[in-house]
Amino acid sequence: MMSKFRDILDKAEKACNGPRMNTNTPIFLAAALTVAAFASPSQAGTSEWTKTPGGSVRLIVDNPQKGASEVHGAVQINLDPGWKTYWREPGDAGVPPELALSQEGNIKSYSLGFPAPHRFEDGTSKWSGYKKSVALPVILTLADPSKPAQFKGHAFLGICEAICIPVTAEFDISIDNSPSDALTKTLVSDAFAALPDKASASFGVKSAVRRDDHVKVTVQLPTDQPQTDLFVAGEGGVTFGMAKLKSREATTAVFSVPVLTGKDKKAVTLNYTLVQGEKAVSGKLEAQE
Numbered sequence: 001m002m003s004k005f006r007d008i009l010d011k012a013e014k015a016c017n018g019p020r021m022n023t024n025t026p027i028f029l030a031a032a033l034t035v036a037a038f039a040s041p042s043q044a045g046t047s048e049w050t051k052t053p054g055g056s057v058r059l060i061v062d063n064p065q066k067g068a069s070e071v072h073g074a075v076q077i078n079l080d081p082g083w084k085t086y087w088r089e090p091g092d093a094g095v096p097p098e099l100a101l102s103q104e105g106n107i108k109s110y111s112l113g114f115p116a117p118h119r120f121e122d123g124t125s126k127w128s129g130y131k132k133s134v135a136l137p138v139i140l141t142l143a144d145p146s147k148p149a150q151f152k153g154h155a156f157l158g159i160c161e162a163i164c165i166p167v168t169a170e171f172d173i174s175i176d177n178s179p180s181d182a183l184t185k186t187l188v189s190d191a192f193a194a195l196p197d198k199a200s201a202s203f204g205v206k207s208a209v210r211r212d213d214h215v216k217v218t219v220q221l222p223t224d225q226p227q228t229d230l231f232v233a234g235e236g237g238v239t240f241g242m243a244k245l246k247s248r249e250a251t252t253a254v255f256s257v258p259v260l261t262g263k264d265k266k267a268v269t270l271n272y273t274l275v276q277g278e279k280a281v282s283g284k285l286e287a288q289e
Contacts, residue, residue, distance in 0.1 A: 095158030
């Protein structure tokens with residue numbers, strides 16, 4: 001686990017606007033030990049809270065009805081005041097949340113969803129994430145819906161304030177057809193309700209054109225007010241920096257998005273979240289040459 005902490009420090013330090021931590025110092029070791037020490041065995045449908053400086057993390061699952069092939073859950077991230085965590089592709093710096101399974105356990109596939117993030121600029125870096133507690137929706141697909149499943153693995157993410165804390169929250173949850181409690185159902189339902197709506201012709205990306213190490217993205221907005229922002233994530237080894245608004249005219253805006261890695265790849269796919277005021281939509285498209 002310590003080796004993975006070292007791997008993400010260079011990116012995490014930029015987001016925290018501070019010097020790289022020495023992983024042998026008491027401060028860093030204490031943080032790592034705190035994360036490990038409070039990761040406890042889970043109860044049915046819910047893992048115990050993994051506590052760390054700046055907050056706590058756990059995973060919850062709403063058991064499916066009999067015969068259902070899809071299971072919904074959420075990674076709950078509780079943040080203390082002043083602490084932040086990251087979106088799926090933070091931009092210039094940060095630690096994107098991820099899930100990893102240590103055994104299949106009748107789980108065919110899984111995915112992690114993200115509510116619309118906020119833009120942060122601290123003078124030395126620009127990145128996207130969350131400044132309040134957030135729940136990231138999880139969708140599990142069962143290999144055989146007629147059989148129970150075991151959801152075992154860990155969630156890995158970063159929580160930052162003056163220092164950045166890499167957090168590994170372990171979970172081992174049994175999934176069957178026994179009804180989940182009302183609170184778990186509500187928490188999972190609220191997590192999915194917070195996701196952006198599906199993009200449309202009236203609110204979404206109109207075009208994306210690759211120009212060397214940038215992508216020009218033109219978006220359509222439902223109204224000419226309020227201000228808008230765009231967040232982009234790549235795939236297949238391609239990552240993006242923070243989008244920059246280049247022009248705005250009525251309900252149309254143009255952004256420039258830097259390609260950080262995968263510049264040699266011809267096909268560039270954009271997974272985006274477009275925000276205007278309190279509304280947000282998400283979509284996916286391939287940039288044209």
